[in-house]
Each structure stands twice: as structure tokens, then as C-alpha cells.
Amino acid sequence: MQLRVRAMETVLAEKGxxxxxxxxxxxxxxxxxxxPHNGARVVAKAWADPAFKQCLLDDASKAIAEFGLxxxxxxxxxxxxxxxxxxxMIVCTLCSCYPWEVLGLPPVWYKSAPYRSRxxxxxxxxxxxxxxxxxxxxxxxxxxxxxxxxxxVVPMRPAGTEGWSEERLxxxxxxxxxxxxxxxxRPDGGTS
Amino acid sequence: MNGVHDMxxxxxxxxxxxxPNEPVFHAAWEGRVLAMQRAMTYTGAWNIDMSRxxxxxxPAPVYLAASYYQRWALAMEQNLLGKGLVSADExxxxxxxxxxxxxxxxxxxxxxxxxxxxxxxARPATAPARFRLGxxxxxxxxxxxxxxxxxxxxxxxGGVVERIQGCHVFPDTVVTGAGENxxxxxxxxxxxxxxxxxxxxxxxxxxxxxxxxxxEPA
Numbered sequence: 001m002q003l004r005v006r007a008m009e010t011v012l013a014e015k016g017x018x019x020x021x022x023x024x025x026x027x028x029x030x031x032x033x034x035x036p037h038n039g040a041r042v043v044a045k046a047w048a049d050p051a052f053k054q055c056l057l058d059d060a061s062k063a064i065a066e067f068g069l070x071x072x073x074x075x076x077x078x079x080x081x082x083x084x085x086x087x088x089m090i091v092c093t094l095c096s097c098y099p100w101e102v103l104g105l106p107p108v109w110y111k112s113a114p115y116r117s118r119x120x121x122x123x124x125x126x127x128x129x130x131x132x133x134x135x136x137x138x139x140x141x142x143x144x145x146x147x148x149x150x151x152x153v154v155p156m157r158p159a160g161t162e163g164w165s166e167e168r169l170x171x172x173x174x175x176x177x178x179x180x181x182x183x184x185x186r187p188d189g190g191t192s
Numbered sequence: 193m194n195g196v197h198d199m200x201x202x203x204x205x206x207x208x209x210x211x212p213n214e215p216v217f218h219a220a221w222e223g224r225v226l227a228m229q230r231a232m233t234y235t236g237a238w239n240i241d242m243s244r245x246x247x248x249x250x251p252a253p254v255y256l257a258a259s260y261y262q263r264w265a266l267a268m269e270q271n272l273l274g275k276g277l278v279s280a281d282e283x284x285x286x287x288x289x290x291x292x293x294x295x296x297x298x299x300x301x302x303x304x305x306x307x308x309x310x311x312x313x314a315r316p317a318t319a320p321a322r323f324r325l326g327x328x329x330x331x332x333x334x335x336x337x338x339x340x341x342x343x344x345x346x347x348x349x350g351g352v353v354e355r356i357q358g359c360h361v362f363p364d365t366v367v368t369g370a371g372e373n374x375x376x377x378x379x380x381x382x383x384x385x386x387x388x389x390x391x392x393x394x395x396x397x398x399x400x401x402x403x404x405x406x407x408e409p410a
Contacts, residue, residue: 001219001221001262001265002219002220002221004265004283005221005224005225005228005265006221006224006286007283007284007285007286008228008265008268008269008272008278008283009224009228010286010287011278011282011283011285011286011287011288012228012231012232012272012278014287014288015277015278015288015291015292015293016292016298017231017232017235017237017277017292017295017298018228018231018232018235018298018299019231019298019299019300019301021301022227022231022299022300022301022304022307023223023224023227023228023231024227024301025301025304026226026227026230026231026304026307026308027217027223027224027226027227029304029308030216030223030226031216031217031223034308035216073309074309074310074311074312075310075312075313075314076313076314076357076358078355091200093198093199093200093343093345094197094198094199094200094244094341094343095197095244095247096260100310101309101310104216105216105226107210107211107214108211108214108218108259108260109208109209109210109211111260112205112208112209113199113202113205113256114205114206114207114208114209115208116199116200117199117200117201117202117203117205118205118208119200120200120201120345120387120398121200121201121203121345121388122393123393123396124393124395124396126208129207129208129209129210130208130210136395137395138395139395139396139397140393140395140396140397141381141397141398141399142396142397142398142399143379143399144200144343144398144399144400144401145401146341146342146343146400146401146402147313147341147357147360147363147377147401147402147403148240148310148311148313148360148361149357149377149379149401150310176210181208181210
């Protein structure tokens with residue numbers, strides 16, 4: 001594949017369709033600046049600031065743009081909140097749509113057939129693959145990203161974090177907890 | 193099209209296998225493919241819907257065997273050939289053999305920010321929304337042979353309009369050349385038992401983002 005991709009890039013560059021130096025910068029951005037640390041800061045701020053949380057749930061694209069966390073967030077980003085009554089999970093059964101601006105590039109498992117096929121049919125079974133068991137009465141809400149709307153989960157704030165700074169709280173927010181296949185870290189360093 | 197890409201509800205793919213400490217890319221070429229896709233989309237040669245459609249039209253065994261970035265690369269080759277931007281001889285030779293075809297613009301290293309932000313798909317409404325919040329609707333039992341964003345597992349099933357997302361570019365007509373044809377977009381939520389039957393988990397609810405032509409009153 002490496003040779004085939006190199007051949008394609010050479011042809012495109014020689015024909016002037018692309019600038020390889022621009023490709024380098026795109027790759028660098030995804031390797032360094034665009035990642036789940038951005039989403040973690042959004043969630044931590046939502047945990048610490050109820051007014052921000054409300055703005056985030058009302059219009060995540062606008063709230064995050066005004067917060068100035070990420071260079072620019074695309075339109076139609078939707079934040080959905082986990083509660084004791086409802087646990088949210090994000091999937092894209094048709095391809096692999098994912099909120100890149102706040103979570104970075106999706107992990108391989110998110111793009112895989114096992115996840116795309118089972119998340120809508122057997123979400124509790126998928127959660128079990130991640131070592132997560134939720135109470136039987138908790139509603140499991142799966143959001144299939146079939147259009148250009150994008151979703152992120154706001155997980156529940158772990159107990160025992162009262163008075164924590166946003167920076168400290170952000171360290172508890174895992175990527176998977178914002179997809180809905182995980183829970184935040186516990187304040188003692190363990191997983192919930 | 194009823195392709196293998198439409199995976200919701202299929203059995204037999206095995207467990208989900210998270211990878212500890214996963215790298216951003218597993219090989220350098222994956223990053224090149226991602227960046228090339230972004231740069232080519234910027235030229236206006238094709239858009240995200242055409243990119244998805246090209247992946248869906250890969251032969252089913254190829255689609256299933258390919259990794260995510262392999263699929264992207266194969267689909268990009270198909271779009272490059274289909275738009276006449278490169279020839280098969282050029283891809284085989286790894287060098288340009290013919291003059292370039294004009295493109296609208298090229299992404300330069302001076303400003304790659306347009307390639308790092310998702311495009312805008314909302315459009316002004318051309319008609320009032322047919323459905324309201326709380327309306328009971330049914331996903332139509334349709335099987336278009338071309339690109340669509342209505343997954344098979346909801347077709348024929350009843351749900352409730354939970355959110356109205358505005359008017360958006362309609363992928364189904366973009367890929368056939370019939371234009372953006374903006375349509376109202378709704379979040380429609382289905383009970384798990386409506387989709388998966390009486391024996392299924394009663395605590396599950398699943399939503400899809402459904403364009404208005406996908407829906408009828410229930």
C-alpha cells in the first residue's frame with residue numbers, strides 16, 4: 001500500500017493538484033493539535049461551570065467556539081449528557097463519522113465492522129467488550145451519525161472531585177468516555 | 193445502495209477490540225492518504241458524499257478486507273480516474289504523463305486551515321418542515337441502488353422526531369449529479385424493541401439523522 005500511495009501522491013503533486021508540504025502540515029495538526037485533549041477540556045469546563053454546560057448542550061459548536069478551546073469547530077456539533085437515567089453512545093454504522101475537532105481521529109475499533117454492526121443491536125454487549133456494565137434500568141441511547149451532524153458525550157462527573165480545577169478534572173476525561181464506550185477515570189486514578 | 197458498508201445489526205463480526213495506546217497512524221502512508229483526501233476535496237474535484245459513495249461501490253469483498261485508510265485510498269483512485277484527473281497509466285507509472293486538468297483551487301502550505309475544518313452543509317430552507325417535534329414517523333421502506341444515508345435496519349420502522357436539525361445538503365442527489373437539493377434533517381429515535389423485536393433489550397433506544405424524504409407520517 002505504501003508504494004501505491006506514494007505513486008498516487010507523486011502523480012497528484014506533479015500535476016499540481018496538491019502541495020506535499022501542505023500534506024505534511026495536515027498530518028502534523030492531527031498528530032499534535034487535534035485530539036481528545038480538546039474534548040476533555042470542554043467536558044471539564046462543563047463539569048465546573050453549569051452555565052457553560054447549558055450552552056454546550058444547547059449548541060455545542062457555538063459554545064466551544066466562544067470558549068476558544070479549539071481552532072475552529074465545524075457546524076452541528078451536538079453534545080449529549082449522560083445522567084444516572086441515561087447513558088449515551090456514538091456510532092456511525094454507514095461509515096465512520098466522528099467528531100474529529102474535539103476527539104481527533106477515530107480509533108481503529110470505532111471504524112471496525114464489529115463496532116459498527118453491534119453498537120446499535122447490542123450496545124450493552126459492546127460496553128461489556130470495554131469492561132463496562134451499567135444497571136439494567138439505565139436507558140442506553142445510541143446515536144447513529146448518519147448525516148453531517150456530529151455527536152460527543154458529556155460523561156457524568158466522578159464523585160469525590162468537588163472543588164477540583166478544570167485542569168485537574170480534564171485529566172479524568174478519557175476519549176472513550178466521550179464516545180460512550182467508557183467512563184471517566186476515578187479521582188483515585190482507577191477506572192470507574 | 194444495500195451494500196456491505198451498511199453494517200448496523202449484522203451478526204458475526206466478533207468482539208470489539210480496543211487497542212491500548214493506539215498511535216494516531218499505524219503507518220506513514222495512512223497520514224498521506226488522509227491529507228491527500230483533504231487536499232483533493234479542497235480542489236472541489238469531489239465532496240464528502242462522493243467520497244463515501246466511491247467507498248460503497250468498491251466490490252464487497254474488497255470493502256470488507258480493506259482497512260479504513262486502504263478504503264479511502266482505493267476510493268480516491270476511483271474518483272481521480274472517474275473525474276479524469278489522472279489516468280490508470282499514470283497511477284501505474286507513478287508519474288504524470290499528461291497535462292493536468294484545471295481545478296478550482298489548490299491547498300497551499302501557507303494556509304491549510306480550510307482542510308482541518310468540516311465543510312458547511314446547512315442551507316436555507318426552501319419549504320416549511322413537514323414534521324414537528326414529537327411527531328410519530330416511519331422510515332420509508334426504500335432501497336435506492338445509489339448512495340443513501342438511510343440505514344437498512346430502520347427502514348419500515350416507526351420512531352419519533354426528537355430534534356429538527358435544519359435544512360441540509362441531501363447526499364442522495366449530490367452523488368447522482370442532481371445537486372444539493374437541501375432537505376430538512378431530523379433526529380428520529382426508535383425503541384430498540386421496534387427495531388430488534390420483542391426479545392431484545394427494552395432499555396435500548398437508537399436514533400438516526402434522517403432527511404425528510406426518508407420519512408413518512410406513522
